[in-house]
Amino acid sequence: MNIADSKSIKVKLTLAVMIILTGFTAALAENLKGRPRVIDGDTIIVRKTRIWLYGIDAPEYKQKCHTDGRAWPCGRAAKTVLKQAIGTKRVTCATMPMKAPTRIEKSGLILATCRAGKLNLNEWMVKNGYAMAFRLHGADYAEAERTAKQKHLGIWNGTFIKPSEWRRQNSK
Helix, strand or coil, X not given: CCHHHHHHHHHHHHHHHHHHHHHHHHHHCCEEEECCXXXXXXXXXXXXXXXXXXXXXCCCCCCCEEECCEEEXXXXXXXHHHHHHHCCCCEEEEEECCCCCCHHHHCCCEEEEEEECCEEHHHHHHXXXXXXXXXXXXXXXXXXXHHHHHCCCHHHHCECCCHHHHHHHCCC
C-alpha cells in the first residue's frame, strides 16, 4: 500500500465518521411524528411522548378569562382551537433543549416546535390569541403576541390571569 492509498482510506474513514455523527446529532434533535392527542392549548401527546409546545403558554384547561364582564372558558377554547388547527393531520415535532433542568423536564415532558402540515402550531396559537409567548424559552413568538394583542384576539379580547400565575394560584 502506498502513501496515496493510505491517505485515501483515512479521508474515507473520516467522512464516514462525520456522516455517522451527523446522523447522531440529528437523532438528538428528534422529530416525533404521528397523530396527536391534544391535552390542552399547549400540550399534546405524540407516540406516548408528552410534548409542551415550545415558546408558548396557553390558559390551563379549567382556566376562565373575562370579556365584557363575563367569564368564558378560555382554557377549553385554547384546547378546541388547537384541535381544529390540527384537524385530521399528523404532526411533526422537532424537540428543543430545555435551557435549565426543571421539574417539568424531570417529569418526562419535552419541549418541541410542532407542525401540522406547513402550519407552525406554536406560532399559530399565539398569533390567534390562544396562548402567550413564553419568554423563558425565548422571544420566538413575541411579535405574534403583539399582533394578537393589537387585534384583541382570543384571550386579548378581555382580561385574564397569566397561565403561569393561574397555575401557581391553583396548585394547592
